[in-house]
Amino acid sequence: MIYLDNASTTYPKPSTVLSAMERYMRECGVSPGRGGYSAANDAERMVADVRRKLTQLVSGSDPAHMVFTGSCTDALNLALHGVLREGDHVITTMLEHNSVSRPLETLRARGMITLTRVAFNSDGFIDPADIAAAITPQTRLIAVSHASNVIGTIQPVAEVGKIAAEHGAYYLLDAAQTVGVVDIDVAAWHVDLLAFPAHKELLGPPGLGALYVGSNVEIAAYRQGGTGADSAHPVQPDEWPAHLEAGTPNTVGIAGLAAALAALNPAKALAHIRTMLARFEEGVSEVERVRNVCPAPIDARVGTCALIIDGMDAEDVGAVLDESFDIAARAGLHCAPYTHRVLGTFPAGALRISPGPFTTAQEIDAAVNAIREVAASA
Amino acid sequence: MAGVLYGGGAAVSVGWHLGWFRAYNRCLMSAFSAREPRDQYSGDGKPAEAASGIADGTAAPDRYSRQVLFEPIGDAGQQRLLNSRVTLIGCGALGTVIASTLVRAGIGNVRICDRDYIEFNNLQRQVLFDEDDIARNLPKAVAAADKLRRINSGVAVEPLVTDVNIDNIERLVADADVILDGTDNFETRYLINDIAIKLGKPWVYGAVIGATGLVMPVIPGQTACLRCVFESAPPPEMSPTCDTAGVIGPAVNIVASLQCVAAIKILIGSSSEISSTLTNIDTWTGRLTQLNINPVRSDKPCPCCGQRNFEYLTGERTSSTTTLCGRNAVQIRPARSDAAKVDFDAIAAKLATVAREPVARSKFMIKADIGEYTITVFPDGRAIVKGTKLADEARSVYARYIGH
Numbered sequence: 001m002i003y004l005d006n007a008s009t010t011y012p013k014p015s016t017v018l019s020a021m022e023r024y025m026r027e028c029g030v031s032p033g034r035g036g037y038s039a040a041n042d043a044e045r046m047v048a049d050v051r052r053k054l055t056q057l058v059s060g061s062d063p064a065h066m067v068f069t070g071s072c073t074d075a076l077n078l079a080l081h082g083v084l085r086e087g088d089h090v091i092t093t094m095l096e097h098n099s100v101s102r103p104l105e106t107l108r109a110r111g112m113i114t115l116t117r118v119a120f121n122s123d124g125f126i127d128p129a130d131i132a133a134a135i136t137p138q139t140r141l142i143a144v145s146h147a148s149n150v151i152g153t154i155q156p157v158a159e160v161g162k163i164a165a166e167h168g169a170y171y172l173l174d175a176a177q178t179v180g181v182v183d184i185d186v187a188a189w190h191v192d193l194l195a196f197p198a199h200k201e202l203l204g205p206p207g208l209g210a211l212y213v214g215s216n217v218e219i220a221a222y223r224q225g226g227t228g229a230d231s232a233h234p235v236q237p238d239e240w241p242a243h244l245e246a247g248t249p250n251t252v253g254i255a256g257l258a259a260a261l262a263a264l265n266p267a268k269a270l271a272h273i274r275t276m277l278a279r280f281e282e283g284v285s286e287v288e289r290v291r292n293v294c295p296a297p298i299d300a301r302v303g304t305c306a307l308i309i310d311g312m313d314a315e316d317v318g319a320v321l322d323e324s325f326d327i328a329a330r331a332g333l334h335c336a337p338y339t340h341r342v343l344g345t346f347p348a349g350a351l352r353i354s355p356g357p358f359t360t361a362q363e364i365d366a367a368v369n370a371i372r373e374v375a376a377s378a
Numbered sequence: 379m380a381g382v383l384y385g386g387g388a389a390v391s392v393g394w395h396l397g398w399f400r401a402y403n404r405c406l407m408s409a410f411s412a413r414e415p416r417d418q419y420s421g422d423g424k425p426a427e428a429a430s431g432i433a434d435g436t437a438a439p440d441r442y443s444r445q446v447l448f449e450p451i452g453d454a455g456q457q458r459l460l461n462s463r464v465t466l467i468g469c470g471a472l473g474t475v476i477a478s479t480l481v482r483a484g485i486g487n488v489r490i491c492d493r494d495y496i497e498f499n500n501l502q503r504q505v506l507f508d509e510d511d512i513a514r515n516l517p518k519a520v521a522a523a524d525k526l527r528r529i530n531s532g533v534a535v536e537p538l539v540t541d542v543n544i545d546n547i548e549r550l551v552a553d554a555d556v557i558l559d560g561t562d563n564f565e566t567r568y569l570i571n572d573i574a575i576k577l578g579k580p581w582v583y584g585a586v587i588g589a590t591g592l593v594m595p596v597i598p599g600q601t602a603c604l605r606c607v608f609e610s611a612p613p614p615e616m617s618p619t620c621d622t623a624g625v626i627g628p629a630v631n632i633v634a635s636l637q638c639v640a641a642i643k644i645l646i647g648s649s650s651e652i653s654s655t656l657t658n659i660d661t662w663t664g665r666l667t668q669l670n671i672n673p674v675r676s677d678k679p680c681p682c683c684g685q686r687n688f689e690y691l692t693g694e695r696t697s698s699t700t701t702l703c704g705r706n707a708v709q710i711r712p713a714r715s716d717a718a719k720v721d722f723d724a725i726a727a728k729l730a731t732v733a734r735e736p737v738a739r740s741k742f743m744i745k746a747d748i749g750e751y752t753i754t755v756f757p758d759g760r761a762i763v764k765g766t767k768l769a770d771e772a773r774s775v776y777a778r779y780i781g782h
Contacts, residue, residue, distance in 0.1 A: 315702050315762050316754050319709065320742040323756045332703030347705045377740035 002327045002363045006273075006356030007149055007177060007304040007334075009199045009206060013260070017203060020259035021252050028255075031248050033228040043251055050258045051241070057261070058175075058194055058212055059185040064240040065213045068249050072176045072197035073099040075211035078244060079172050079193040080104060080143070082219040089114045089138035091169075093126050094338040095148045095155070100174055101338060104143065114138070119342055124153035124294045124301075132163045141170045146184070147177040150339045150352060151294040152277075152301035154182060161190035170217060176200060177302050181270040192217050198253060201269065201302075203260040203357070208253035211244070219244065269357040273303035276355035276364050281305055283368030289375040293343050293350055304354035306334075306345070309371070311378040314349045321351075325370040329353050441532070442484050455646035456484060460533075462645045463487035465554040467542050467570060469518045470494070471625065472584050473560025474506040475634030476641075480558075481526045481533055483642060488526070489536040491550055492518040492560075493770045503627035541770040542566055544693050547573050556644045557581035558637060562619065563777035564611035565696060565712075571596065571604040572691040575683045580644045584637040587618050589626050589662035591633035594655070594671075595640035598683065601654035602671035605682040610695075614712075614759060614780045615724030621778040622728045629661040697782060699769040702762070708772035711760040712782050719757045725780065729753070732779060751775055 003011050024046075032043035048063070055063040069075040080103040084090065090104055090113050107113045118130040131142060142164045147154045157173060164171035172193040175184055180201030186194050192214040198204030213219055224236045225246030236243060278298045284290045289310040309317055318331030332349040333340050340346040355364065446456045464485055466473055469492035481488055495517050496507045504518075511521040519537035526535045542550060542561075547569055551557050557574055559582060561567055567583060574581040575598050583594040583604055596603050611617070636657060643652055656669045673683070681687045689695040695713040702709055726744050730737050733746040744755045751765035753775065761780060763772040776782060 313754070313762075313764070315707050315709070315764075316743060316745070319754070319756055319760065319762055323758050323760065324742050330703065333705070334703060349703070349705065374742060377742055 002325070002366055004327060004329045004353045004355055004359070004363075004367060006359070007152075007200070007302075007352060007354035008330055010201060010203050010356045012358060013203055013205065013256075014263055016259040016263060017205065017256045021205065021256040024252050024255035029252070031228065032251060035228075046258060047249060047251065047254050050254050050261065053258075053261050054210055055212065057184070057264075058179070058196075059187050060194075060212050061187065062215060062240070065215060067211045067213060067241045067244040068254065069195075069209040069211055070207060070250070072174070072195050072209040075195035075197075075209045076100055076172075076174060077103050078211050078222065079195060079213075079219070080107070080141075081222050082244070083141060083170055083172075083193070083217065084113055085140065086112055087138060088112070088140035089116070089136050090141045090143060091116045091118065091131055091134045091139060092143040093117060093145060093155075094119045094342045095124075095126065095145045095150075095153075096143070096336065096338065097145065097149050097174065097176065098335040098337070099176075100143050100145065100172075117338065120148075120153070120339075122294075124148060124151045124296045126155055126160075128156055128159040128163055131160055132167075135163070135167050135169070139167060139169045141172060143172040144174070145177070146173055146175045146182065147302045148336070148339060149177050149304065150306050150334050150336050150350070151296065151343070152177070152304035152354075153294070153296050154178065154300055154302060157191075158185075158189045161188075164192075165190040177304070180264060181266050181273065181302055183266065186212060186214070193219075198257045198260070201266075201357075202257065202264065204257035205253045208250045208257060213240075213244070221246070223247075270302070272357055273355055273359070274298050274301075276359045276361070277301070277303045277305060277353075279361060279364045280353055280355065280368060283365065284371050287368075287372050287375050289378055290371060293345055303356070304352055306343070306350040306352050307371075308345060308348075308350050309375045309378055312374070314345075314351045317351050317374060320374050321367075321370055324374075325366070327367055327370055329367075441530075445483060450648065451642070451646060458646045459484050459642065460486045462555045463489070463553055464556050464558055464641065464645075465489045465491065465551045466558045466560055467491050467550070467566065468560030468562060469506075469522050470500065470560060470562060471503045471620065471627075471630040472586060472634045472637065473518075473558075474504045474522060475631050476558050476560055476584075476638055477522055477526055477535075478506055478529065479635065479638040480641065481530045481535065483638070484530065484533060485641075485645065487534045487536070489538065489550065489554065490519045490522055491538045491540055491542050492522075493539065493541045494518050494774055496521060503625060503630045505627075505631075541773065542569065544569065544691055544696060547691070548577070551579060552577065554579065556641050558641055559583050559585075560634075563782055564608075564617065565690070565777075565782050567604060568611070568690040569696070571682060572688040574598060575603055575686070576688055576691065580649065582637045582640045582644075584633050586629050586633045587620060587623055587625055589629045590658070590660045591629050593633055593636040593640070593657045593659070595637075595644065595652050597644070597649050597652060600649065600673070601652065602673040603680060603683040606673060606680040606684075607656055607671055609681065611782060613720055614782060615721040615728065617781040618728070619778055619781045622731050622781075626661070629659070632659055632661055697773070697776075699772060701767050701769060705764070706767045707762055707764045708766060708769055709760060709762050710772055710776045711758075720755070720759045722755075722757065725755055729755070729779060746779075748775075748779055753779060755780060 028042050030039045032047045051066045052063045055066045076099045108115045116134040120126045161171050170192040173191045175196040179196035194212040198208035199206040221236050221244050223246050227242035230237045293306045314331040321327040330352045442456050469490050496511050506522045506525045517539040519539050523535045523537035578598045580597045585592045654671045654673050658667045679685050697712045700709045726737050729746040732748050735747050738745040746753050754762045763775045
């Protein structure tokens with residue numbers, strides 16, 4: 001299989017991640033902290049270490065505010081449902097994944113919030129001025145995707161952060177597509193809430209995400225439960241991260257992520273992915289009937305592009321690539337319907353090609369040839 | 379068997395009987411309509427109320443008299459029928475005839491499972507449905523139950539609007555004394571075969587296409603099972619469907635009637651009289667052939683009844699569906715994806731018989747607009763059905779136009 005769906009999840013994972021997970025389950029495998037016996041202490045130390053490393057990775061200040069979640073979606077829901085109050089106004093963008101737009105639409109449908117969604121230009125970038133213009137006295141949150149999961153464009157998030165800080169609005173950054181390949185600085189960018197998954201460019205396992213919460217953010221826990229400590233307390237403790245972490249954490253996932261972080265080299269990974277993406281885009285650029293729906297400069301994007309073949313449905317192209325060429329690529333709307341509306345590819349969708357850190361030039365060339373052959377058959 | 383094929387009663391004085399019957403029928407219908415509004419049906423599996431007196435059968439003590447007079451059934455057999463329970467899977471052409479026959483015969487509990495809604499092209503052969511049902515957009519199971527309760531309010535009819543799959547089949551058949559096959563696809567039949575063998579429950583296979591049909595009762599431990607005869611489903615290009623090759627009503631009636639004969643025999647405790655036979659009927663020529671199937675195979679044991687390897691029930695050999703990200707489209711992958719490629723020429727020809735526009739074709743895919751759907755078929759037999767996001771509906775479309 002030629003795997004070009006790394007924007008969904010990276011595959012394969014480094015073997016060190018797999019062996020770390022197996023080793024953890026065999027040799028430790030207990031709940032962290034709870035109980036106080038040696039193995040529990042080892043687990044707690046491992047979890048704390050990953051928390052610290054992730055905090056450093058995004059230039060956070062307090063590891064206790066790096067909260068483990070079940071996924072990036074889980075982290076985003078925790079942020080949105082935990083922060084927003086009756087009467088709040090929220091500004092977001094047309095680039096958002098459904099993991100941001102659906103919770104927001106749900107809150108809007110309940111009559112709890114009002115929502116402004118700013119568009120992006122033909123190159124795939126939002127204009128921070130549009131966000132500034134949308135601010136009202138009720139604006140409590142600005143929620144922005146760091147990079148589009150469809151076209152890969154990296155957004156001017158530092159400028160947006162400045163606007164949020166100036167107006168006293170919370171700033172939520174969805175770093176699903178960027179953490180692990182793009183440097184993130186929550187302090188410099190005034191990010192109050194940063195959500196990301198373990199299983200994309202961090203090369204960790206699925207079932208694990210994190211939400212970094214700025215120290216000044218008022219956030220309510222929308223679920224309560226065991227924390228392994230302070231059990232006499234009748235309600236969820238105020239201490240971080242226990243405040244937002246209830247239940248046994250995904251320790252085996254965290255063990256895998258620890259191994260992934262040990263080998264992580266964002267700059268090198270991004271350079272490789274961009275080389276592969278550029279090779280692909282150049283390869284298909286002259287192919288008749290093939291159109292790259294948003295060919296922004298490579299150095300302003302993470303590793304994903306969307307294309308359509310005139311005369312063919314994207315789903316059919318995806319199925320042909322799988323069936324006849326053993327190429328895995330994602331067709332459809334990519335959980336980003338608003339993005340496709342702006343791109344003019346709604347509701348038909350597009351084919352997304354997203355190389356990863358292990359994609360080879362031969363694989364890209366095979367994919368280009370496949371696209372050429374499929375387009376010729378249309 | 380000859381009686382079923384050729385016997386229709388004496389033709390003399392039919393006109394006189396018909397006139398009398400119509401008059402009687404008018405009285406009966408007006409009595410019913412006064413008590414039971416047409417649009418009233420209950421989906422809870424209980425007989426509709428009303429028609430008291432007739433409902434419990436006491437006002438019509440001779441309802442089953444002609445059948446009771448038939449010696450192999452008799453009073454004891456009739457009592458067994460009244461106390462029995464069947465699950466009918468599929469209520470289309472075969473299913474409506476089966477349901478009508480069994481409810482009239484006084485099978486006490488009839489559960490009807492079908493996921494589809496009635497279309498005009500069904501009326502030619504699906505005997506329980508009418509134009510009014512289509513106007514009311516009724517599911518087949520519900521419309522059938524509505525009619526059946528008016529035919530015989532003394533038995534319980536339980537309509538279930540549902541797909542039958544690995545997750546629910548055991549629940550649907552666990553309490554049945556016999557399972558009747560009214561399906562239109564091999565995959566569900568293999569699923570029925572698996573659960574029947576697993577639970578030791580008899581079932582009656584039936585299939586019809588054009589003017590020909592097949593019937594085979596399966597009695598675990600006694601007869602061959604479906605996989606003894608057909609170890610795996612034929613490829614789509616080898617299996618015409620009623621929607622692509624057509625079917626005539628008389629063939630349906632005969633096949634379903636033979637299924638009912640087997641079911642009644644099983645229910646009255648005469649299973650031992652059923653031999654391990656596949657009956658092949660060509661109603662156009664009137665030719666009926668019976669193939670004896672040895673339940674113990676000499677070459678290798680049957681994977682299902684021999685090795686008790688229930689590959690359809692575990693999902694190993696069942697097709698899978700994925701609702702595609704984005705719009706109204708479902709991808710169906712037959713379990714045979716790993717096997718040989720399908721015959722594109724044959725599939726294209728099959729789809730061409732029903733497509734609105736000429737079928738589009740490349741070496742990678744065949745695309746056809748059929749009704750409200752667009753179907754794209756790929757060389758390994760998978761298909762994308764556009765026009766629905768419901769997996770059940772897409773499966774139904776696949777079964778009707780491609781076949782599995």
